[in-house]
Amino acid sequence: MFVSNIRHALNVKRADDFAQWYQEVISAADLAEESGVRGCMVIKPWGYGIWERIQRLLDDRIKNTGHDNCYFPIFIPLANFEREAEHVDGFAKEMAVVTHHRLIQDQKGKLVPDPAAKLEEPLVVRPTSETIIGDAMARWVQSWRDLPLKTNQWANVVRWEMRTRMFLRTSEFLWQEGHTAHADAAEAKEHTLRMLEVYRACAEEDLAMPVIAGEKPENERFPGAVETWSIEAMMQDGKALQAGTSHYLGTNFAEASGIRYQDPEGSQQLCHTTSWGVSTRMIGGVIMTHGDDDGLRVPPTIAPRQVVILPMLRGKEGDDALIEYCQSLHDQLAKQSAFGERLRVLLDTRPGKAAAKRWDYVRKGAPVIIEVGGRDMDNDVVSLLRRDQMWAENGKPDFQTPTREEAANGMQELLYAIQANLFQQAKERRDANIRTDITDIEGLKEHFADTAVHPGWVQVAWSKPTGADLDAVVETLKDMKLTVRNVPMDDTPTTGACIFTGAPAVERIYVAKAY
């Protein structure tokens, strides 16, 4: 910020306390709040509206790749988890376990689980649905003609978390999980990458959030997966956020659930399966990518309201004419489209001062805020604020005053410009904060210890160690609070020595602090 006399809308600045700033944005933008139930949040209208937008856009992309939506049970029998060894290790730890199906009142009148209604076999609230969908696939797939089988579901899942953070890590969260079965490894791997590309496109085009798509190292694989791929986004504090994953599961789950098909020659074959998911965590990514010291900035594609019109009502006679003037602008805008959909325009005529409402929508991050006072109306203009560049050099909100006609005619273009600008800002910041010139662990340590520079990410050459060698690398990094993120898919092969093992490097991997 080149001016210092701005009075920002939030109490905490990103630079001062990023974690605290994150919480304040969530509260100031009225996105979500603690529910009182351990680890679960209430997603409020503006936050849920963003999720509905993400759902709609991503659902279209998923359907366009030939998937049908289904719905599978929330409860998973314990036995399902015992089938796949790595999967149970990965998930059996922190899950919500249903043991009773009835409550009764005890002698003091307090409700307790009824001992007579204990389940013979406890049920787990799904942390993910590979095993239960695997059961269904085993029923649905008989012949090679049934393949590929491409399903998806939108659902809530539960993973018991000790330390929670709204949107980033909650015990219950909302997500989509896609599951497919294929005849062979090549097709399944291709599909794993195809869905990774869907996630990249969704993140970058819909959420204006630049990501690196690449493969996770072995230690970061989904429990039971053969390959795990991710999209990783850089938050404004330099940390990495894993925003979506796509897994090639080999035949591990097919074997555990018995997903077999008869090939054209008549012999039985195991299917190769994939799974992939993104969640409400994406909203955390949007906040930490686009938020600023005035609150959230929502990209127009996913903004519940793209344009908010605020007549400066005075509780006086002129109000009716003012509302009519605004209504006409509203109607002109509401007929238009951008990003393939009708514009989402709000004319807010609730009682209250326009300036107070303006700051509400600034904190919520509505892309365009239009204020209209009596004088604007007399001059046939409106006062228009772009949320993505809202401060003028004088430290005041940078209102433009197009005619009403200009505002209406230019809105589509303006929204596209805001969307592009948000992406551009985020991409420039990310690219400026990636270092590729560090060649030893000492350099890594120094870089991340230097509080004067933005930490960002470091891409290093490595030898792709496995097993105990990899464990050692992970341990070394853990001491620095660092993790390996992913190996970008389009990276050129590398030369030189692995900075961890000294062995010849085979690829370059991102190292970063992470959420």
Place this chain on the structure above:
Amino acid sequence: MFVSNIRHALNVKRADDFAQWYQEVISAADLAEESGVRGCMVIKPWGYGIWERIQRLLDDRIKNTGHDNCYFPIFIPLANFEREAEHVDGFAKEMAVVTHHRLIQDQKGKLVPDPAAKLEEPLVVRPTSETIIGDAMARWVQSWRDLPLKTNQWANVVRWEMRTRMFLRTSEFLWQEGHTAHADAAEAKEHTLRMLEVYRACAEEDLAMPVIAGEKPENERFPGAVETWSIEAMMQDGKALQAGTSHYLGTNFAEASGIRYQDPEGSQQLCHTTSWGVSTRMIGGVIMTHGDDDGLRVPPTIAPRQVVILPMLRGKEGDDALIEYCQSLHDQLAKQSAFGERLRVLLDTRPGKAAAKRWDYVRKGAPVIIEVGGRDMDNDVVSLLRRDQMWAENGKPDFQTPTREEAANGMQELLYAIQANLFQQAKERRDANIRTDITDIEGLKEHFADTAVHPGWVQVAWSKPTGADLDAVVETLKDMKLTVRNVPMDDTPTTGACIFTGAPAVERIYVAKAY
């Protein structure tokens, strides 16, 4: 059916075994299946597609009445249920209770709930969310300016059921639950009825399912409600299906959760709240309203695919031209709209015989099925089957052969006609099977005992008994396997004597067997 030589697509006819027929439709139309998890079903693409359509249309209606969608936790602390006495009695019985948050392997290697991870306070998987949303409302409502507060959520809920039936009664189901808070009783009651009207419109206009909107008698009220209203639909076996309910909750839940506001004069007041929901049960209603002996018939508004085009491929040279011919029809149709949305058209070029596919889509109930063979193409026509009137007098499928141009140009009108026809058929059947001339219990008994007539519903005069008097009525009816349904809202006052108590009648109530 006026012809007897039809070979219907299902094995079981409605007239022979309605319950068995219902199960066969679900399986033949590929709507859902048992999951292997007690009481939970898997909703398959065609069934979930119908649910997505219902969701989209109803969500628009709910948003148009000023509601915002939110999301609330799946887990509800036990203490919440203890607050409202009637509510706990109504719900505390059969619920899924989470008691542990971790699994471990026992000595035999079997997964068991970890005794060290027992929850201090068990959590209930929500059977409905009045109490947890009440907590949120208590935080959100401070002043009269915050009212009315109108929320809605789309979610899964769990009520442990001993005997389950797909879509009609499952332990887990999907629904929408709306919750509102108002300043006074009059506004809350008005809103209760407004949402009942939304449900009526959704049932009749979107699902083509005629319903009676009315008030439930005291014994059928939602636990904790002051008034419960419902829409009731007559299934083809004459039974009533409660397809949606809207409750005026008085100040009961406001008191339990502390939902208070400061009125303009500065004193604290309790809010009056409402709640209302419809669920995947609606799909059961669609099946039993529109299904026939050939499978499901889906109203065009909610059909995942409204038009299915089946080229009669022969694995030969002419196939390419045939597909091109069909593709052009597909593209012409896909540009058109009906019911405010783009037409949903499927061109099915998968391998397989067109006739076999035709019967698949007949069983699924796609509104319009178009077959195109080489000869059709040569004559520039298509063979078009209306699923709602598919049999000709000669007992064969009643294919029409419009030119391709006629088929394309007439499709919008045809879909409206099918929608209207399905509603009309259902309404005529319902109206023909309501008796209003029965004036004593003996008559009621005789009517429902007579297996030669369609049982349907009987509307009787009653004195609106309460307490023990009502219990006696319920008991009498129970012996006949009957229930009181609702009192239609627009009914004129009645005279005469209550058929149960002999006291002067005050209104007329429907009596029926029910799902």
